[in-house]
Amino acid sequence: MKFEPLTESYFYILLCLYDGPNHGYGIMQDVLQLSDNRLRIGSGTMYGAVSNMIKKGWIIEIKGSDEDRRKRLYKLTDQGYEILSNEVIRLNELVQNASKVMGR
Amino acid sequence: MGKDTRIIHKVFTAWNYEKEEDYLFNQSVDGWELLRGGCFYSKYKRNNEKVFKYKVDFNPLGKDFNKKRLYVDIFEDQGWEYVNSTFNGWHYFKKEYNPQLPEEEYIVYTDRTSIIEMRNRWVTIARIIQLVMLLFSIYFLTITASGHNPGMLINALLYSLGSLILLFGIRKMRLEEEEWSQARKAINILSLISSIAVIVGCIFVNII
Structure with missing residues (x-):
């Protein structure tokens, strides 16, 4: 499998599913909080990312519990987990190499 | 009411x-x-x-x-x-x-990648229609020129105008800072030249 760098939006959506299933609004809120209000994922961007990642098999939609049956819940698949882990390794490498060159 | x-x-x-x-x-x-x-x-x-x-x-x-x-x-x-x-x-x-x-x-598109994807969804479809219009205009011009049906001239004219308008729209819809690939540039220039050539052809056929 070939890994390509993820966009920030894709990365954060996957990250916000790491701890367990989450719904669209929850993801948006978590991303906002994690990024200190810097990154907001709008509906158009969210739909593009979610539908694409479902197609790629990185996330799946699951049935919610009774209270939020109406909300769609998304869950990370094994493949999605692998994509996310590999991206974190890649990002770490970038930062380490930057530190080496910039001498910090 | x-x-x-x-x-x-x-x-x-x-x-x-x-x-x-x-x-x-x-x-x-x-x-x-x-x-x-x-x-x-x-x-x-x-x-x-x-x-x-x-x-x-x-x-x-x-x-x-x-x-x-x-x-x-x-x-x-x-x-x-x-x-x-x-x-x-x-x-x-x-x-x-x-x-x-x-x-x-x-705002619904909050990153560059997704806004480009959205605009390109339209550009892809518009491109197909634009090329079909161009082919139609050439087809109508050739049957007019070969003397089969002079009434087809207006069709040739309308389709080449349609192709020109869509070419303009495609340019507008692509984000300004987005690079055009060589192939796309070539299609644009060829389409522009052919559409104008058809219009000039229509005028020419009409005169003689």
Whole structure:
């Protein structure tokens, strides 16, 4: 499998599913909080990312519990987990190499 | 009735979709809430209580009901209300305007990649139609020139004009800072030259 760098939006959506299933609004809120209000994922961007990642098999939609049956819940698949882990390794490498060159 | 709804005939081209959003917002400020949006006409009802911001989004989802449901659900998640869709893949959404909220509340494409994807969805379809129009115009010009049917001249003219307008639209729809690939540049230039050549050809055939 070939890994390509993820966009920030894709990365954060996957990250916000790491701890367990989450719904669209929850993801948006978590991303906002994690990024200190810097990154907001709008509906158009969210739909593009979610539908694409479902197609790629990185996330799946699951049935919610009774209270939020109406909300769609998304869950990370094994493949999605692998994509996310590999991206974190890649990002770490970038930062380490930057530190080496910039001498910090 | 009568004074509570109205229809406005106004053509909005795809590449001016952001201007259309501003226009719909201004209508709402004036007390006219959108009931149905469209490329050629739009329908409004009186609403002096609430002001809405609008989003016009291009996403041909086909006939797949589940896809459309997911799409609308994700917009509703963030407070957008679905208004309607057109036959050719444009969707209208509204959200009540609150000047206290940050502008970002009303942005649906929040990164470059996704806005380019959205615009390119339209560009891909427009490109196919533009090339088909160009082929038609050449075809109609050749049958006119070979003396079969002089009445086809107007068809040749209309299709080459259509191709030119779409070429212009495709240029407008691509983000300015986005690079054109060599192949795309070549298609653009060839299309431009051929469309103009057909128009010149039409004039020439008409004179002799």
